[in-house]
Amino acid sequence: VKTLMLTVLVIMLSDVAGVAQESVLVLQGGTLIDGTGGAPIEDAVVVVRGGRISAVGRRAQIQLPAEATVIQTDGQTILPGLVDMHLHLQPWKIPLYLAHGVTTAGDLHANTAWVIAQRAALEAGVMQGPHLFVSGARVLGPATGNLSGSFGSGFVRNVEEARLYVRYLHAIGVDHVKVDSSITDEQLKAIIDEAWKFGLPVLGHLNDIDYAMSIGMKEMEHLPPFLRSQLVREGKPVPEGRTQLYRDVDPAEFSPLIQQMVEQDVVVDVALYGWVPPEIWRSARSEIERLANDPGLAFIPDEEKAPWTEDPGEPRAGSETVAEFLTQYVEAGGKITVSSDGYRTSRIIPGFAQHLIMQGITVMGVPAMAAIQASTLWPAEALGIEEDYGSVEVGKVADFVIIEGNPLTNIATTRNIRTVIQDGNVMDTTYDPNWVNPIRYPASFR
Ligand SMILES: [Zn+2]
Structure with a gap:
């Protein structure tokens, strides 16, 4: 009886405190x-x-x-x-986000059950970290060459399986859907149709942005879908290799396609870490080395930290094309995002990458104000969470x-x-x- 009385008293007191202040x-x-x-x-x-x-x-x-x-x-x-809308979570990454000001994150492909459990642990305060929004495992289609190491991706053979997989993702509680360019045009259409019934944004890799826009797509991952459409518009052959895509386009001809994308409110996520000018990376070398050697980060496996301090070498081929696209897109009123991506072991330092990319795109010609929006409101819009965040x-x-x-x-x-x-x-x-x-x-x- 004594215990019971005490419990009642505590509840009453906390109740009063809640009302008072x-x-x-x-x-x-x-x-x-x-x-x-x-x-x-x-x-x-x-x-x-x-x-x-x-x-x-x-x-x-x-x-x-x-x-x-x-x-x-x-x-x-x-x-x-800050909002990092494109990352691939690994267990050790969590503490790095808040420490670098990233309070909200979007996972775009991880093991579905594990990443949903991560989100639950963060929501419940079992661990401290960003507000997390997840896609679960991406949708892979018939053009997939190799299914190994893909976190149990949803491999869909036809349109009906594509619809079923989206219904499964919705039922298990994802926040958005991530598609891969290995799906067919018909599957992409079915996925958008199904996902929108549940209010789930569709994000991902596309074959070409012209087709994707024609069926309502509002987000584009990486630049190749733009480059392929651009080459078709320029009457040029579309090469197989990626590097060639960046070389063959003519930035002086970008405007019509960019205008159309801006009108449709397409948010472009280029996963920019690899495009950060090497001199920017080098200017931050001492900070990067401090992070790699921070005793507080002893919980991160050494093999994950090893690539952090590797010099990026020469600027990546195609950098000028990326810089041209970003500056033209933002100038036309388009929305881009700053995100870390980083799949498995990589040079990308979670959280810290956000800042280096902001600096990198500013050097590439994007105004600082746009770089800030690309790290806050625009990625929140791409995730469909702008009513609460960004x-x-x-x-x-x-x-x-x-x-x-x-x-x-x-x-x-x-x-x-x-x-x-x-x-x-x-x-x-x-x-x-x-x-x-x-x-x-x-x-x-x-
Ligand atoms: Zn990715």
């Missing part, structure tokens, strides 16, 4: 770049109630709540939490990264992270060398 957080001072592309707000105030943004504006315009936790952000820049606007989830410096004059300052806030909570992003992902990764996954 909803947690209120205020960010006060500094510059706000809100992710919408609007002019920066100087001497800004952001008010957060119950994990959501309740007011945004200049200090003079905002009535400050009486009882609030105030974080002084004078001399700093407040950005929305910008600092009233009603949205209170995710912020607060940095030292002005990213509009020097985009590299996004790496000077001072505070990371998720759901209105200041996050402790200190690395724990003994960190273990609570949901192991079976050895059979490759």
